[in-house]
Amino acid sequence: MSHTVSFNRNAVRILQTTLKAVLLPVVFIALWAVASQQNWIDAKLIPSPLLVLQKAVAVLQQPSFIDGLTESLARNFIGYGIGAVAGVLFGILIASSRLSNWLMAPSFHVLRQISLFAWLPLISTFLGQGHGAKILFITLSVFYPVALHTFEGVSSISHKYREVAAVYQFPRLFAFRKLILPGASAQIFVGLQLGLIFAWLATIGSEFLLANYGNGLGNIVIQGRQAFDVELIIFGMLLIGTVGVLLNSILTWIERKVLAWQQAG
Incomplete structure (x- = not known):
């Protein structure tokens, strides 16, 4: 019952x-x-939903659509994975070590104030406009929010927990796994959520701004702009937004599973 x-x-x-x-x-x-x-x-400027739907059906049947979707998602996942792992590790490092915080935190806070798109000219100068440049741009977009929220999460752990670990002489790794990391996990996931949003924005943004090489969902909007095909532009925008929502929903589901013990408590 x-x-x-x-x-x-x-x-x-x-x-x-x-x-x-x-x-x-x-x-x-x-x-x-x-x-x-x-x-x-004006139907020439804003076509009807039916025309956009017909355009969507035509595009979805093209083999190049699957190639573009796969390419965008692959770059997004690779960049997000690298940026998330690096961000979590860096955030833990500067939150757990006074020396690391003293050496690296000031530079980190200065660099994160630089607009992400300001990095693109430098990235393209050294890496061109290929997959490597786009993945690096995505990685940077993920790294900063994940590192910052991980740092805040680990730093916010009450000193009582640290004192308990010291009194019972828990090994540092054990104390981190059982006390520090669980306490900081909610804040870390906030960073991961923001990182995923920024990763998808950077994925599409890099396809707009580094458009001379490769394929991707951003090319749908670019092709629509070049041909003044408003139906294609609107479909591309809706498609990009839908994929972003789905990615965010997947991470939210993972977060609920991982943090189920907190909700139960």
Whole structure:
């Protein structure tokens, strides 16, 4: 009986979340369709949802679409993985070691004030406009938020926990795994969430700004702009946004699984 009640509650919660997520887009598309039908907007500048849907069907059937999607996701995952791991390790290092903090934290805080897009000319000078340049740009976009939130999470652990570890003479690695890391995990995931958002923005941004090499979802919008194909531009924008939401949803699901013990407590 309790399992049935729990299942029903979860189902209702999922339904409510889904309805809240789709309500505004559905209303927007309905208003857009009415405005197009009544000729309230210039169809040459803003085509109807039906025309965008027809363009989407045509693009989705092209083999180059899968290639572009795969290429964008591959660069995103590689850059995100490198940046996230490096950011977590660096954040832990400067939060756990006074010497490391003294040596590296000032430079880190100065460098993170530099706009990410200001790095692109330097990156392209040394690495060109290929995959390596794009992945490095994505890595940088992930590294800073992950490192900062990891540092804040580890630094915010109460000294009481550290004193307990010292009193019981826990090995440093054991104390870190059992006390420090669990306490900082929520803040670390905040950094990982922000890093994922920045990674996807950097993935598409690098395809716009380093567009002379390779394929990707950003090329859909570029091709639409060059051909003044507004349907293609709008479809590309919606597709990029949808993929970003899906990536964020996957990480949110992972976070809930990993931090389930905190929610239960």
